[in-house]
Structures are given as structure tokens and as C-alpha cells.
Amino acid sequence: MSVFYRQISRLLTERRFRYCFHPRIHSFRALSQTVAEQSFSADDENVQKYLEGLRREFYNLKTMGAGLQPSDLRRIRQLSEVVSAFEQRMCVLQNMSSLKDMENEKDADMKELIKEEKEVYQNLLTNLNKGIMKQLLGLDNSESYSSLFFEITAGVGGQEAMLFAGDLLEMYTNYFDYKGWNYEVIHADSSEIGGLRHATVLIEDENAYQTLVHEGGVHRVQRVPATEKSGRIHTSTVTVAIIPRPDDVDAVINEKDLRIETKRASGAGGQHVNTTDSAVRIVHIPTGTVVECQTDRSQVKNREIALKKLQTKLIEQKLQAQEDSKIATRKAQVGSSNRNEKIRTYNFIQDRITDHRIKGGTLHNLKGFLEGGEPLDTLINQLVIANRKANLLQMINSTSGGAS
Amino acid sequence: MNKIIRFLNPNHIHLKAWSRQMCKIPAVNAVSAWKRKFEEENIDDSDFAIKCIISHVLDVDFASINNYNNLFLNDEQQEKFNKLCECRISHMPIQYVIGNWDFRNIRLRMIPPVFIPRPETEQLVEFIAKDLKPSESYQILEVGCGSGAITCSLLQELPEASIVALDCSRLACNLTKFNAREAGVDQRLNVIYHKVTEEQILPEEIEKQKFDVIVSNPPYVKSSDILKLAPEIKLYEDLRALDGGPDGLKIVRILCRIAETNLNKDGKMWLEVDSSQTHTIRDIIDKKFARSLAFLKSYKDLFGRERFVEIARQ
Numbered sequence: 251m252s253v254f255y256r257q258i259s260r261l262l263t264e265r266r267f268r269y270c271f272h273p274r275i276h277s278f279r280a281l282s283q284t285v286a287e288q289s290f291s292a293d294d295e296n297v298q299k300y301l302e303g304l305r306r307e308f309y310n311l312k313t314m315g316a317g318l319q320p321s322d323l324r325r326i327r328q329l330s331e332v333v334s335a336f337e338q339r340m341c342v343l344q345n346m347s348s349l350k351d352m353e354n355e356k357d358a359d360m361k362e363l364i365k366e367e368k369e370v371y372q373n374l375l376t377n378l379n380k381g382i383m384k385q386l387l388g389l390d391n392s393e394s395y396s397s398l399f400f401e402i403t404a405g406v407g408g409q410e411a412m413l414f415a416g417d418l419l420e421m422y423t424n425y426f427d428y429k430g431w432n433y434e435v436i437h438a439d440s441s442e443i444g445g446l447r448h449a450t451v452l453i454e455d456e457n458a459y460q461t462l463v464h465e466g467g468v469h470r471v472q473r474v475p476a477t478e479k480s481g482r483i484h485t486s487t488v489t490v491a492i493i494p495r496p497d498d499v500d501a502v503i504n505e506k507d508l509r510i511e512t513k514r515a516s517g518a519g520g521q522h523v524n525t526t527d528s529a530v531r532i533v534h535i536p537t538g539t540v541v542e543c544q545t546d547r548s549q550v551k552n553r554e555i556a557l558k559k560l561q562t563k564l565i566e567q568k569l570q571a572q573e574d575s576k577i578a579t580r581k582a583q584v585g586s587s588n589r590n591e592k593i594r595t596y597n598f599i600q601d602r603i604t605d606h607r608i609k610g611g612t613l614h615n616l617k618g619f620l621e622g623g624e625p626l627d628t629l630i631n632q633l634v635i636a637n638r639k640a641n642l643l644q645m646i647n648s649t650s651g652g653a654s
Numbered sequence: 655m656n657k658i659i660r661f662l663n664p665n666h667i668h669l670k671a672w673s674r675q676m677c678k679i680p681a682v683n684a685v686s687a688w689k690r691k692f693e694e695e696n697i698d699d700s701d702f703a704i705k706c707i708i709s710h711v712l713d714v715d716f717a718s719i720n721n722y723n724n725l726f727l728n729d730e731q732q733e734k735f736n737k738l739c740e741c742r743i744s745h746m747p748i749q750y751v752i753g754n755w756d757f758r759n760i761r762l763r764m765i766p767p768v769f770i771p772r773p774e775t776e777q778l779v780e781f782i783a784k785d786l787k788p789s790e791s792y793q794i795l796e797v798g799c800g801s802g803a804i805t806c807s808l809l810q811e812l813p814e815a816s817i818v819a820l821d822c823s824r825l826a827c828n829l830t831k832f833n834a835r836e837a838g839v840d841q842r843l844n845v846i847y848h849k850v851t852e853e854q855i856l857p858e859e860i861e862k863q864k865f866d867v868i869v870s871n872p873p874y875v876k877s878s879d880i881l882k883l884a885p886e887i888k889l890y891e892d893l894r895a896l897d898g899g900p901d902g903l904k905i906v907r908i909l910c911r912i913a914e915t916n917l918n919k920d921g922k923m924w925l926e927v928d929s930s931q932t933h934t935i936r937d938i939i940d941k942k943f944a945r946s947l948a949f950l951k952s953y954k955d956l957f958g959r960e961r962f963v964e965i966a967r968q
Contacts, residue, residue: 440720513699515957520774520928521875521896524886526706526748527699528773547706547716548756549773553956 293379300646301336301382308333332385339378346371387638395494397454399566400433400462404447407486410475412445414596415488417620418469419449422490424622431455436562443477450562452495459494464593464607464633466492473598483599487592493569501564503557509533512549532556539563596620605629608636679732681708681725688739695743698884703748707738710752745885757803760810762833764801768826769895771803774955775871778926778962779804781953782869783811785922785964790814793863795916797850797870797909798822800895802830804869809839816842818860822849823892850908856916865916868923872905873898874931902928906935910965914946917967922950929959939965 308329311322318326349371352364400422404415419438426433431453438449453462469488474481511531517523529544530552541563543556595604596616603619605611611629619625685704692700709716711731719725727735741751749755749764756762757771758779764770786792791814796805799819809817821827827847834840848857875896880888887896898904906925913923927935932952939949948966955961 442721442723444721444723510957512957514773518928519955519957519959520772520926520961521769521871521873522879522883522887522928524747524749524770524772524884524891525698527702529702545717547709548776550758550776550956551756 294646296646297386301332301386304329305333305336332382335378335382335385339375339382342371342374342378346375386642387635395459396456397452397495398459398462399436399491399493399495399562400451400453401491401493402446402449402451403489403491404441404445405468405487405489407471407484409441409443409445409477410471410484411486411488412441412447413443413476414445414469414471414486415449416440416444416446418488418490419446419451421620421622421626422465423451425626426451426453426458428623428627429455429458429461431458437559452562459492461630461634462492464630464637465490467593470592470595471598472595493566495565495569501561501568503534503561503564507535509535510553514549528552530556532560534560534564537564537567539567603629605633608632679727681712681722681727684727684732684735685722688736691739691743697743697745698886699748703742703751704739706748706752707735707742711735711738745889747886747890750890758807758811760803760806760833760837762801762803762806763829763836765825765829766890767892768823768829769800769891771801771871774957774961775803775926776807777953777955778869778871778924779807779811781962781964782808782867782924786812786815786867788812788814791816792866794818794867794869795860795865795912796820797868797912798872798895798905799830799845800826800871802833804871805830805843806833806837806839808869809834809842810837816844818844818846818863818865820846820848820850820857822847822894826892826895850905850912852908855908855912860916863916864918864921866918866921868909868913868917868921869925870905870909870923871926872909874902874906874926874928876900876902901934903931903934903938906931907938910938910943910947913965913967914943919967921967923947923965923967925963925965926961927963929961932960932963935963 308326311318311326311329314322346368349364349368352360355361355364402415402419402422404411407414419435423433423435432455433451433453436450436452439447441447467490469490470485471488472483472485475484475486478484509532511533512529513525513527514523528547528549528551529542530549531540531542532553533540539560541556541559543552543559545555546552593605593607594611595606596619597604598616601614601616603613603616611632613619613625613629615625619629685708688704689700692703697703705719706716708722708725709719711727711734712725714725738751742748746766747770749770750766753764754761755764755770758776762771788811790812792812794808794815794817796808796817796819799805799821802819805817805819809815819827819830821830824847827845830845831840831843834843834845846857846860848854850856873894873896875883875898877897877900879902880893880897883896898906906927909923909925913921917923925935936949936952939947946968948968950964950966952960953962953964
């Protein structure tokens with residue numbers, strides 16, 4: 251029995267050890283407390299049913315053998331920890347019940363020993379329960395994409411909205427650097443006074459979608475704009491959209507379908523002319539999609555960039571078509587917020603940021619927040635966890651509903 | 655005094671911003687004045703040229719300039735800007751005005767009157783590089799290297815290849831050497847000053863040498879068209895790089911003879927030509943060089959015109 255205890259306790263210390271170094275531990279801790287407050291624990295009958303469901307799913311997948319898809323393998327990896335914790339918990343319960351059978355023991359030493367063992371098990375159980383709940387919250391049911399389009403568009407508020415859109419783009423690109431993601435600003439349409447009308451960023455990272463999905467929506471800013479002379483406070487909005495790019499969606503561009511318009515395109519070309527204006531405009535004839543690029547001094551490079559833009563646009567169009575059919579299911583799964591309502595307010599006068607979707611979502615030090623480092627990361631993690639919790643509750647309840 | 659203290663406080667105003675403010679004159683002002691003048695004088699691509707000059711004078715990346723709002727010129731920069739705009743308004747090509755131009759991954763020095771590489775030629779290099787393996791040590795001959803654009807890019811993209819480059823202008827030879835040194839590829843390059851003529855086709859030292867690839871962007875403009883060219887070209891560029899004789903194919907014919915005698919078996923010759931010439935070249939090869947050469951294919955440039963020909967030694 252003590253061998254078993256040692257095994258379990260080693261496992262637990264390892265597990266605890268791992269959590270100590272888990273980057274999200276701080277926000278997790280706060281959340282697991284609120285979970286406990288809501289009497290939402292591994293003891294709960296519905297949670298038990300849900301866990302049993304996960305265990306069955308895990309073993310079904312494991313016994314599938316050859317037919318495993320990469321997504322199945324990912325799911326197995328995801329589930330293995332929570333399932334093993336759940337099984338350990340069952341073991342502990344079994345041992346506890348066998349201890350109960352020995353309660354009639356008369357010998358005082360024995361009684362003392364039994365009492366000690368009982369305490370140890372009780373501790374183990376509590377720790378396991380906590381661990382399981384953390385695991386469940388960490389369990390990721392959202393879809394995963396290897397890349398996504400991140401779009402920022404200035405909303406209501408004219409130039410001021412554009413200025414703030416520029417600020418947000420800077421904040422987010424800093425954040426992508428902070429996370430070490432691979433990204434590329436594919437398109438940025440800036441306004442005359444240095445603001446931003448619209449920008450599209452392509453991010454290539456497995457974790458980016460799950461992290462950023464809750465950033466999609468209307469961001470509201472309240473401040474005295476740089477353009478305002480009489481010192482009035484304006485309220486403007488900027489929208490952020492997260493558009494996943496599934497791996498299987500690709501746009502094949504046929505050279506024949508392109509009409510390329512440049513200053514150089516007319517006349518003889520080659521040695522006969524030395525027109526340098528490098529702006530390139532490409533029309534994709536079948537879809538009527540038009541892209542332009544005059545970023546670079548070289549026409550050849552502009553053409554490459556324009557073609558990339560065109561591909562992005564065509565993929566976006568394809569995705570939009572897919573999106574319409576997928577949107578309902580995705581909303582149910584990730585609980586994506588309605589894009590028509592504001593999700594966050596940046597109030598410069600009070601130097602605060604308020605996220606309207608979570609309790610206690612108010613932070614201070616706007617300047618630091620707009621640098622896109624740790625404060626933003628912490629808030630995003632809070633949102634991810636809050637969202638998972640909501641999903642988990644929903645799923646657990648639906649499992650119990652299905653069973654009864 | 656207060657102002658100075660404020661400037662010196664690094665938290666208050668960024669040093670760069672400070673120097674900008676001290677040195678006055680927003681770029682917008684200088685730009686709009688010259689833009690009007692350029693338009694009056696019908697200078698081509700005036701917006702583009704001004705942006706090139708601004709980025710050159712301020713030493714900032716062309717692609718990073720969206721507008722001129724936050725850019726300022728100090729006295730020295732203003733003077734330089736005005737001087738370069740004067741050059742442009744006298745129809746000097748922008749590449750000579752700012753003294754450098756990008757060709758694929760290389761920034762080349764540009765000195766008048768050495769021929770300015772055109773964007774089409776970047777594609778010629780792309781076709782050749784795609785056709786060859788970077789790991790093999792090809793012997794390549796370029797006829798008419800000009801600023802060294804093709805030679806330097808090929809050497810850069812084919813790290814084992816070596817090139818013999820010919821040009822009939824001493825200045826072009828020197829510029830090719832300079833650009834190759836700048837690109838760090840001069841070790842595998844031999845530049846020979848030589849004029850390719852019917853009588854002396856190749857310089858003696860390489861007459862017997864065999865090559866795997868011959869590449870050339872030979873002069874292909876008809877002599878009668880030369881005077882119709884824009885002043886940028888006919889006043890500033892070395893016309894020897896453009897004038898291809900009565901039908902524009904004078905040098906192309908000689909190049910076919912070089913391919914016949916100096917290409918290895920299965921070696922290839924790549925040429926940039928005028929879109930009207932590809933059929934004639936096919937005829938020349940089929941009639942006069944049928945035994946030794948084969949016209950493989952012609953390719954379109956990025957503007958959709960027949961521009962490049964691929965010829966093989968049989």
C-alpha cells in the first residue's frame with residue numbers, strides 16, 4: 251500500500267512541479283478558485299459522467315489502431331493526462347473503501363495506521379480533484395488552424411478611429427513578437443494623417459487561433475483625439491476579425507486568368523523603355539478580384555506581393571463561403587462573441603481598459619497595455635480560461651442531460 | 655533654455671524627433687514644389703521619382719514611406735534633394751540620379767552611361783537559375799555584361815558557377831567588377847574588355863574555351879528606332895547596349911555562332927530579345943544552325959510579351 255502511495259505522491263509532485271512552471275499558472279490559479287466557489291468539482295456527479303465519457307473516448311481512440319488521423323492523435327495527447335488523473339482518482343477511491351472495511355480493527359497501533367492512511371488518501375483525493383479540474387479547463391475543444399488572418403478595420407469615428415486602429419495594430423504586432431509567432435503584415439491601408447483604415451496580418455502558428463479568437467469584435471476607444479482642437483472626448487470603434495485559414499483551403503492562380511496592369515505594360519517594353527513607376531495592378535478575371543501594390547521600388551517584387559495579396563483575397567473569399575456554413579457550429583463550440591457588440595473599452599481619460607465579457611475585466615496603465623506584452627497576454631489568458639469554463643459547464647450539463 | 659532642457663530629457667522627446675524639429679522643413683513642402691515642376695516639364699513617373707529621391711536623401715527604405723507627413727529635411731538634405739530633382743527634370747533616368755538600383759537580391763551601383771537593367775531581365779535570371787542546379791560548377795559566358803546585373807545575380811544564386819563576362823565598354827567592365835565585389839562574388843568572375851565583331855568574335859584567351867551556358871541581353875533595338883526612344887534613354891544611356899543594327903539582330907546572329915563553337919553538348923544559350931524577334935530567331939536557327947543548335951522555347955515576360963528564348967547545343 252505504501253508503495254502505491256509513493257507512486258501516487260511522486261506523480262503528484264511531478265504534476266505540481268509541472269504546473270509551477272506552466273506559463274499560465276497565475277491566471278489558472280485565480281480561476282480554479284472561482285471554480286471551487288461554484289461547487290464545480292470532480293466530486294460532482296455530472297462531472298463524473300463527463301469524465302467517464304472522456305475516458306471512453308480516449309480508449310476508443312487508442313484501440314482504433316491504423317485508422318488514426320493526425321487530429322485523433324492530437325486528441326489522444328490532450329486526453330491522456332486527464333484520463334490518467336481520473337484513473338488514479340478511481341484507484342484512490344477503491345483503496346479508501348477497502349480501508350473502510352478494516353474499520354472494525356481493534357488493535358490501537360493498527361487503528362492509528364489506518365487513520366494516517368486515511369488522511370493521506372484524503373489529501374491525495376483533494377489534490378487529484380484539483381488537478382482534474384485544472385486539466386479539464388486546460389482541455390482544448392476549439393478547432394486548431396496552422397494559420398489565420400488577423401484583420402483590423404477602423405470603425406465609427408473617422409480619422410480618430412483610424413488613428414486608434416493604427417495603435418491597435420502596433421499593440422497586436424508587438425504581441426505577436428512577444429509570443430514569438432511567425433507573421434506577416436500582408437496589407438496595410440494607412441490614412442493621410444498616419445492612421446490605419448484596414449490591415450490584414452497573416453499569422454502562422456498552431457496556437458494563434460485559440461489565443462486570438464476572443465480578440466475578435468468591436469474595440470471601443472474613449473479619448474481626446476489628436477485631431478480634436480476643443481478638447482472634447484470622442485468615442486470611436488475599431489473592429490478586429492480573426493479568420494482561420496484551414497490547411498486544405500488554397501487558391502490556385504492560373505497565369506492565364508490574370509490581367510496585369512502597369513505603366514510598363516503598354517508599348518514595346520524591354521530595352522525600348524525605362525519607365526520606373528513600379529505600381530502593379532492585377533485583375534483576376536474569373537472572379538473580378540483586383541489587387542494593387544506599389545510598396546517596393548522593384549516592379550518584379552511588387553508583382554510578387556500583389557500575387558500574394560491576390561491569393562489571400564481569393565482564399566478569404568473561399569473561406570467566407572465556408573464560413574457561412576461553419577459559423578453556427580463554431581459559435582456553439584468556442585462561444586465566439588457577437589461581432590456587433592463591443593468587447594473591450596480603452597478609456598484614456600481614466601487610464602483603464604475594461605473587457606466587458608468577464609467579471610473583474612478592468613485593468614489600468616493603458617500605455618503599458620498598448621505595448622502588447624504581458625498585460626495583454628494575461629487578459630487574453632483570462633478570456634481563454636473563462637471561455638473554456640463556460641464551454642465546460644455547458645458540455646458537462648449537456649452530458650448529464652443526455653444520460654438522464 | 656527651458657526648451658533645451660526639455661529636449662535633453664530623453665523621456666520627453668525622442669532624440670530623433672528632436673533633430674527633426676531643429677532642422678525644419680517638412681518633406682511635404684519640398685515634394686509638392688518639385689511635383690508641380692515635374693508635371694509642367696512632363697517628367698515620367700514623377701511621384702515615383704520623388705519618392706525614390708526622398709528615400710535616397712533621407713536614407714530610409716523606399717517601402718517604408720507611405721506618405722511624407724512625418725519626414726523632415728535638414729539644410730544639407732534639402733540641397734541634395736534639390737540637386738537630384740534638377741537632374742531628374744533634365745531627363746536623367748532615376749537610376750542614375752540616385753546612383754543605385756535593385757536587381758533581384760542585389761543592390762547595384764549605377765553610373766551613366768552604363769545601360770540600366772530593366773525589370774524584364776530579372777526574369778531572365780530567374781528562368782536560368784531555375785533551369786540549373788546550385789550545386790554544380792557551371793562555366794558561364796555572358797556577352798555584354800553592362801552593370802553586371804545578370805552576372806552578379808547568377809553568381810549569387812549559383813554558388814559553384816563561374817562566369818566569363820565580356821563588354822565593349824571599359825566603364826561597364828569596371829562597374830561589373832565593382833558590383834561583383836560589392837556582392838562578394840568577384841572570386842568566380844573574369845571580366846574581359848572585348849568588342850564582339852564578325853572578325854574577332856571572342857577574345858583570344860577564351861576562343862577555345864567551352865561553356866555550359868551562354869547568356870546575353872544583347873542590343874536588340876532596330877537602329878531606325880533609336881531616335882524614337884525617350885530622352886532618358888537616348889541622351890543618357892550607352893547606345894551601344896541598345897542598337898542591334900538594321901533588324902536588331904546583328905549581335906544575336908553572332909551569338910548563335912558563339913553558341914555553335916563554344917557551347918558544350920546539351921549546353922544552353924539564353925537571350926533576352928524583342929517580342930517581335932522570337933520567330934525570326936527560330937527561323938535563323940532552323941535555317942543556318944540546324945545541325946548544331948535547336949530553338950527550344952520562348953518565354954513571356956511579366957507583362958505578357960514574348961521576351962526570352964532558350965536555345966540548346968545539340
